[in-house]
Amino acid sequence: MAHENCKHLLGSLSEYIDGALGDEICAEIEKHLAGCENCRVVIDSLKKTVYLYHVTSEDPQVPDGVRNRLMQRLDLKDLIDK
Amino acid sequence: MSDENILTEDGFSLTALQAGDKVEFARLVDAYYQVIYRLAVKILGNPQDAEDILQETFIKAFRYLPDFNGRSRLSTWLYRIATNEALMLIRRRKPDAISIDEPRNGDEQDQEPLQIVDWCCMPEQEMLSSESREYLDQAIESLPTSLRVVFVLRDIEGLSTLETGEVLNLSETAVKTRLSRARLRLREELTRYYGDRMGRKPVANEGGR
Numbered sequence: 078m079a080h081e082n083c084k085h086l087l088g089s090l091s092e093y094i095d096g097a098l099g100d101e102i103c104a105e106i107e108k109h110l111a112g113c114e115n116c117r118v119v120i121d122s123l124k125k126t127v128y129l130y131h132v133t134s135e136d137p138q139v140p141d142g143v144r145n146r147l148m149q150r151l152d153l154k155d156l157i158d159k
Numbered sequence: 160m161s162d163e164n165i166l167t168e169d170g171f172s173l174t175a176l177q178a179g180d181k182v183e184f185a186r187l188v189d190a191y192y193q194v195i196y197r198l199a200v201k202i203l204g205n206p207q208d209a210e211d212i213l214q215e216t217f218i219k220a221f222r223y224l225p226d227f228n229g230r231s232r233l234s235t236w237l238y239r240i241a242t243n244e245a246l247m248l249i250r251r252r253k254p255d256a257i258s259i260d261e262p263r264n265g266d267e268q269d270q271e272p273l274q275i276v277d278w279c280c281m282p283e284q285e286m287l288s289s290e291s292r293e294y295l296d297q298a299i300e301s302l303p304t305s306l307r308v309v310f311v312l313r314d315i316e317g318l319s320t321l322e323t324g325e326v327l328n329l330s331e332t333a334v335k336t337r338l339s340r341a342r343l344r345l346r347e348e349l350t351r352y353y354g355d356r357m358g359r360k361p362v363a364n365e366g367g368r
């Protein structure tokens with residue numbers, strides 16, 4: 078990533094993987110990616126990073142008792158089924 | 160009193176909620192307590208703190224519902240209360256720590272990729288082992304607060320850029336910039352971790368999940 082072009086693209090990669098960039102800049106990025114393996118690795122691992130956090134987004138399970146204590150604190154306990 | 164019944168986009172009677180109807184409020188609590196709890200765990204990194212924030216959030220929500228103006232989604236409004244409560248707790252804990260709203264100088268920069276290792280071909284089962292999941296949590300905790308909250312709201316809770324901006328009082332541009340910085344830092348951390356594991360023999364007992 079010592080390359081100046083690589084540094085120049087760095088700030089756009091996050092929006093690039095979200096598909097949030099215009100055609101012109103996408104073309105510029107893709108042209109660079111075609112000739113730069115380092116940036117391809119960075120893009121792939123950036124996508125994978127976002128993906129891993131996405132698939133684990135339902136962690137952690139809410140522990141037992143949290144809901145009960147919440148309802149109690151809110152004085153709603155009589156209103157709900159256990 | 161009119162008979163008009165205003166519904167929120169997630170199907171709650173705003174009219175009932177704003178009139179202090181406890182049955183409707185209990186329904187709202189049931190619909191959102193899990194996401195709010197998880198949000199708090201991820202911002203604070205601690206289940207006990209998260210439970211306190213969860214309770215404070217719904218106490219405040221009940222109190223301030225009459226002031227809710229319907230300009231944002233009700234869920235966004237709840238996220239906003241919870242996030243503010245969590246940030247206030249962090250400020251109380253570390254009063255002399257850097258401001259949460261303004262990134263520090265070092266946080267202004269994009270993390271230049273130092274680790275260039277292709278770990279994407281690792282088996283997903285190994286990337287998502289219980290040990291790896293713990294590491295994913297640790298990596299989030301290592302982010303500066305100003306970047307962490309944006310990442311949690313956008314990439315974990317799945318809020319849009321606009322909604323994240325509403326929760327945090329930030330422009331969409333600021334949300335995008337902070338998200339980019341957070342992702343690049345996490346990529347760096349994960350590359351170090353998974354790259355290291357790729358060089359090792361698989362651990363014999365990977366445990367549960």
Ligand SMILES: [Zn+2]
Binds near residue numbers: 113115116
């Ligand atoms: Zn490059």
